[in-house]
Amino acid sequence: AQKVTQAQTEISVVEKEDVTLDCVYETRDTTYYLFWYKQPPSGELVFLIRRNSFDEQNEISGRYSWNFQKSTSSFNFTITASQVVDSAVYFCALSSGTGNQFYFGTGTSLTVIP
């Protein structure tokens, strides 16, 4: 069975603090893909990153970084020096390399307080 768990329902941080959003996944597939999406208050869903199961390199994009660890089945997302514009709901998602479905976590609502 495929499953994504985002245990943090809501997080509040003060602006300029670093924050890490946790994502734990379950799959029996050896080939799979992990994603992060952002849903700002306006409601649209914005793609942030895709990672395949064979690439465990961490990725950094500006203030955003992602840590993929197969040993712990985790794909965590860190925002450095958070800003008010980072306030949003963040979803982690999983898709199988052989299947045709996407599985989303329940989302983490991040509030950055000015």
Next chain:
Amino acid sequence: EAQVTQNPRYLITVTGKKLTVTCSQNMNHEYMSWYRQDPGLGLRQIYYSMNVEVTDKGDVPEGYKVSRKEKRNFPLILESPSPNQTSLYFCASSRQGATNEKLFFGSGTQLSVL
């Protein structure tokens, strides 16, 4: 502009009155899918389509129908809506008929069934 267009943006209806939410993409994508977003449950996949005339059930297909007669369109049909189908619905597409590609999402349809 590359986009996924959903209509309507907001819809209020009554129990049992058939409705259709339209979804269209202009990117020549093969894969299209529908999701519903509910508080505390994240996004759950309703149906997906790998290509024209190829559709399959996601995790929560009960009470919904879809069709894929043309590559660009993937309407979601509620034959007899019920209050438990009150939700925020998203249509999405991706380039290839596989789930290793990122999803492009529509703006969402907020449905209320009274």
